[in-house]
Amino acid sequence: MIKISNLHKSYHTGTNSLHVLKGISLDVHQGEFVSIMGSSGSGKSTLLNILGILDNYDSGSYELGGKLIKDMSEKRAAQYRNQTLGFIFQSFNLISFKNAMENVALPLYYQGVPRKKRNKIALEYLDRLGLLNWADHMPNEMSGGQKQRVAIARALISQPKVILADEPTGALDTQTSYEVMDILKKINKQDITIIIVTHEHDIAAMTDKIIKLRDGVIGDMIINGELASFKKSYTKDKAIL
Ligand code: ADP
Ligand code: MG
Numbered sequence: 001m002i003k004i005s006n007l008h009k010s011y012h013t014g015t016n017s018l019h020v021l022k023g024i025s026l027d028v029h030q031g032e033f034v035s036i037m038g039s040s041g042s043g044k045s046t047l048l049n050i051l052g053i054l055d056n057y058d059s060g061s062y063e064l065g066g067k068l069i070k071d072m073s074e075k076r077a078a079q080y081r082n083q084t085l086g087f088i089f090q091s092f093n094l095i096s097f098k099n100a101m102e103n104v105a106l107p108l109y110y111q112g113v114p115r116k117k118r119n120k121i122a123l124e125y126l127d128r129l130g131l132l133n134w135a136d137h138m139p140n141e142m143s144g145g146q147k148q149r150v151a152i153a154r155a156l157i158s159q160p161k162v163i164l165a166d167e168p169t170g171a172l173d174t175q176t177s178y179e180v181m182d183i184l185k186k187i188n189k190q191d192i193t194i195i196i197v198t199h200e201h202d203i204a205a206m207t208d209k210i211i212k213l214r215d216g217v218i219g220d221m222i223i224n225g226e227l228a229s230f231k232k233s234y235t236k237d238k239a240i241l
Pocket of ligand 1: 011012013018020038039040041042043044045046047
């Protein structure tokens with residue numbers, strides 16, 4: 001589903017440049033549930049933004065669904081995002097002056113689906129998330145967990161193949177975080193690939209594969225609880241005595 005090879009990304013501000021991703025190689029198969037960990041500033045959001053075709057990379061390659069993603073026009077990128085990807089954010093990113101149903105329906109608005117039809121579909125998705133009775137409520141009338149469920153419904157409505165979530169539980173208490181992870185696990189069981197960024201170990205432990213970013217490269221990879229060393233194989237030092 002996702003194939004990344006030797007990916008590099010630097011940011012340039014004025015005369016400074018910051019080399020953030022220094023050769024990341026990574027495969028994510030369809031139906032996998034992956035988490036990305038790493039200290040603050042290690043490039044997690046940068047990597048997720050590239051995966052989400054929200055930002056470009058400098059060198060290496062990124063293939064999504066068999067298609068090379070490189071230097072796409074903004075229009076093509078938006079199309080491909082709409083067809084393939086769903087996004088979930090730490091701060092929910094709901095539109096404050098639209099109710100839950102309208103927020104969920106938004107991706108269909110961008111696809112040109114007429115209002116009546118998109119609202120009907122939005123209600124179906126809200127129902128699946130257990131929020132049918134909240135359809136006409138505004139985001140500021142809802143709890144954090146409810147808002148994240150609205151955001152999940154919005155991510156699902158365009159039937160994405162991959163869901164990308166940057167710290168989806170970062171603003172939630174433990175109990176609510178686990179509820180959100182339960183929902184994501186159920187979605188993942190329907191063969192939707194999910195990649196989350198998190199810095200909480202218990203959250204990462206609920207995923208199939210944990211990727212740890214360190215100094216711009218993948219430090220460790222933990223697959224189903226087992227450490228799969230990702231470091232270059234090294235030759236032993238020769239005996240000197
Ligand atoms: P993380 O999500 O792991 O905390 P980020 O990917 O957000 O890390 O950022 C990695 C590094 O790149 C940080 O040092 C950050 O300050 C820097 N950075 C992120 N975005 C930009 C940008 N648009 N311009 C310049 N520097 C950036
Ligand atoms: Mg980040």
